[in-house]
Amino acid sequence: MIRTHVLICGGTGCTSSGSMALKEALEKELEVKGLTEEVKLVTTGCFGLCALGPVMIVYPDGTFYSMVKPEDIPEIVEEHLLKGRPVTRLEYHEKTGDHHAVTSLSETTFYKKQHRVALRNCGVINPEVIDEYIARDGYAALGKVLTEMTPEDVIKTITDSGLRGRGGGGFPTGRKWQLARVIVQDGGKKYVACNADEGDPGAFMDRSILEGDPHAVLEAMAIAGYAIGADEGYIYVRAEYPIAIQRLEIAIKQAREYGLLGNDIFGTGFNFDIQLRLGAGAFVCGEETALMTSIEGNRGEPRPRPPFPAEKGLFQRPTVLNNVETYANVPQIILKGADWFASMGTEKSKGTKVFALGGKITNTGLVEIPMGTTLREVIEEIGGGIPNGKKFKAAQTGGPSGGCIPASLIDTPIDYDNLIAIGSMMGSGGLIVMDEDNCMVDIARFFLDFTVDESCGKCTPCRIGTKRMLEILDKIIDGKGELEDLDRLEELARYIKAGSLCGLGQTAPNPVLSTLRYFRDEYIAHVVDKKCPAGVCKHLLRFVINEDKCKGCTACARVCPAGAISGSVKNPHSIDPAKCLKCGACIEKCKFGAIEKK
Amino acid sequence: MKSLAELAAIKARMQDKVAIREGSGNIRVVVGMATCGIAAGARPVLSAFVEAVNAADLVDKVTVTQTGCIGICQYEPVVEIFEDGKDKVTYVKMTAEKAKRVVHEHLKNGMVVEEFTIGNK
Numbered sequence: 001m002i003r004t005h006v007l008i009c010g011g012t013g014c015t016s017s018g019s020m021a022l023k024e025a026l027e028k029e030l031e032v033k034g035l036t037e038e039v040k041l042v043t044t045g046c047f048g049l050c051a052l053g054p055v056m057i058v059y060p061d062g063t064f065y066s067m068v069k070p071e072d073i074p075e076i077v078e079e080h081l082l083k084g085r086p087v088t089r090l091e092y093h094e095k096t097g098d099h100h101a102v103t104s105l106s107e108t109t110f111y112k113k114q115h116r117v118a119l120r121n122c123g124v125i126n127p128e129v130i131d132e133y134i135a136r137d138g139y140a141a142l143g144k145v146l147t148e149m150t151p152e153d154v155i156k157t158i159t160d161s162g163l164r165g166r167g168g169g170g171f172p173t174g175r176k177w178q179l180a181r182v183i184v185q186d187g188g189k190k191y192v193a194c195n196a197d198e199g200d201p202g203a204f205m206d207r208s209i210l211e212g213d214p215h216a217v218l219e220a221m222a223i224a225g226y227a228i229g230a231d232e233g234y235i236y237v238r239a240e241y242p243i244a245i246q247r248l249e250i251a252i253k254q255a256r257e258y259g260l261l262g263n264d265i266f267g268t269g270f271n272f273d274i275q276l277r278l279g280a281g282a283f284v285c286g287e288e289t290a291l292m293t294s295i296e297g298n299r300g301e302p303r304p305r306p307p308f309p310a311e312k313g314l315f316q317r318p319t320v321l322n323n324v325e326t327y328a329n330v331p332q333i334i335l336k337g338a339d340w341f342a343s344m345g346t347e348k349s350k351g352t353k354v355f356a357l358g359g360k361i362t363n364t365g366l367v368e369i370p371m372g373t374t375l376r377e378v379i380e381e382i383g384g385g386i387p388n389g390k391k392f393k394a395a396q397t398g399g400p401s402g403g404c405i406p407a408s409l410i411d412t413p414i415d416y417d418n419l420i421a422i423g424s425m426m427g428s429g430g431l432i433v434m435d436e437d438n439c440m441v442d443i444a445r446f447f448l449d450f451t452v453d454e455s456c457g458k459c460t461p462c463r464i465g466t467k468r469m470l471e472i473l474d475k476i477i478d479g480k481g482e483l484e485d486l487d488r489l490e491e492l493a494r495y496i497k498a499g500s501l502c503g504l505g506q507t508a509p510n511p512v513l514s515t516l517r518y519f520r521d522e523y524i525a526h527v528v529d530k531k532c533p534a535g536v537c538k539h540l541l542r543f544v545i546n547e548d549k550c551k552g553c554t555a556c557a558r559v560c561p562a563g564a565i566s567g568s569v570k571n572p573h574s575i576d577p578a579k580c581l582k583c584g585a586c587i588e589k590c591k592f593g594a595i596e597k598k
Numbered sequence: 599m600k601s602l603a604e605l606a607a608i609k610a611r612m613q614d615k616v617a618i619r620e621g622s623g624n625i626r627v628v629v630g631m632a633t634c635g636i637a638a639g640a641r642p643v644l645s646a647f648v649e650a651v652n653a654a655d656l657v658d659k660v661t662v663t664q665t666g667c668i669g670i671c672q673y674e675p676v677v678e679i680f681e682d683g684k685d686k687v688t689y690v691k692m693t694a695e696k697a698k699r700v701v702h703e704h705l706k707n708g709m710v711v712e713e714f715t716i717g718n719k
Contacts, residue, residue: 001645001648001649001652002615002618002648003644003645003648003662004618005618005619007619038644038645038648057619059618059619060618060619060661060662060663061663082631082636083631083632083633083635083636083664083666084628084629084630084631084632084663084664084665084666085632085665085666124616124619125616131608131611131612132612132615132616134605134608134609134612135608135609135612135613135615135616136616137609139605140605140609143602143605147602258599259599259600260599264600265599266599266600266601266602266605267600267601
């Protein structure tokens, strides 16, 4: 009889920090100690605290172990699983001052402020076992919809809940479904599609849902199919997400075996089935019309809207296309009601949002918070603040389409409309934290470089305009910029936003515009003073040896790869700026802090 | 799947198996499983508790877990039962048979099995 469950994170983060090796070691050790009949191993989706991976939880006591190594397994099995004494040295300690180990996950400040709706099963169930999903009310929403509700009821519930698209645009989901429902073309064939082509650098919300709770997406798509009158669904998922694809395939197979996908579901005569389509990694395929063009078997390029997908989508038929996280909310809304969902969040943004926390932050990982939580709560409390005593400078949301939120706006409640008002956007949920060591011009350049690479080339403003903007930024970073360049950037940005065919081009200038808006002084420092205040842009840096501090130990001269440092023993050295590569090797080597970046 | 009843059946069958991860029980059965406890036979006691709690359908009320040495090694196997708002009950020199009675009389019907408690030794 099973008395203990050991949950090991099988998300992408922990898998790459070695959780599968842990699992093997545990299996072996349980065998040796004869505990296989008493202790059950469960591989789950992402817990969220990826920075501490690989992580595992032991139930029923809920002990949370972080950064576990295979060498630790014999001790955990012997001490904890056999003798009931948790291995305290491996328990997660929060850096809060008091020294008691936090043993239960929900006690940590990382989880305390979170509210898990879309992620409710991630890190709790084994995503490869449909029965575990069913045990947590899985497919009950589909059952309820098919046996108790009309399609109009379903759409009304989703509309009343206030759910908006989690992929970034924030379009009301219920209205989207309604538009597709009312359009009836000859033959009546319609489609439901799922956008799992998550492409923002550093974002992995959808990935974690697909890996941790794939059935929730399948169930919601079937519900959408019933609501609009479709019997076929497509999931467009990146080929770079191997674990997500594998678990989706398993989930679809299991759902078909149980008759939860296929014909005559629950004996109601409703038919629905789902197919996977793998994307080859083009960022533009996350744009809805390009995504559908790609599913149809063509090169992934956007097409003009209107007609909108609700009218002419996949194969020219009415189509509902939602993002993974949007779907993950749907079964919960059906079961718990529109009022329950609408009770969370702000006036115009209901429910919760998942963010992938990254950059200069202590707890990198995945968090789900009610809409309206302030950026300060996310960064200082849930995220555990900025490491190494550095100061918070800005947060970037919305990836290459979004913008920066400066430190002065850290108390802004996060919702769709507030973020747009301050020149950023919700985006799909990437949240990259930057400290004083980040140069904002360099950040803007990074994102623009990304969009230049990813522009599909179909329309001129995006293909050529973004390239011209990048050239201007390069000029500024090289120290050859002039003040007029800042105006040129803004002018070009206006044309690109107005003239581009799809969302990629229309939003591509945002990172530049928002950094220009909040960090113009940094641009001016680059252009006028030819200085990079954060010390990032190499061409604007000078490495200098402080003669008072230099002891003449020659360590720097020996490590310099360019032979740029000269001087004799016990006398102050000097750097030849013409030869210096600005690699920083000398700074790392100097024991006296004598080398300065200027 | 042709009916909601089938879905409900799977849910009922599986619910106990995942309930352990929710820590929902307000009664905690803690079995001392240090070296002294194991040497005195705590493992079969633990297994008996887990099985009897499942058999009595008490999974959503009772959490069976372990702890280290409680410090009264001569009385091992020791089992302590914690319940919100009630005094802790300490059972000593437990066996699998005694465990079944504790589950039936104490956990299910709320009657402490006085003869097994530490006060009776």
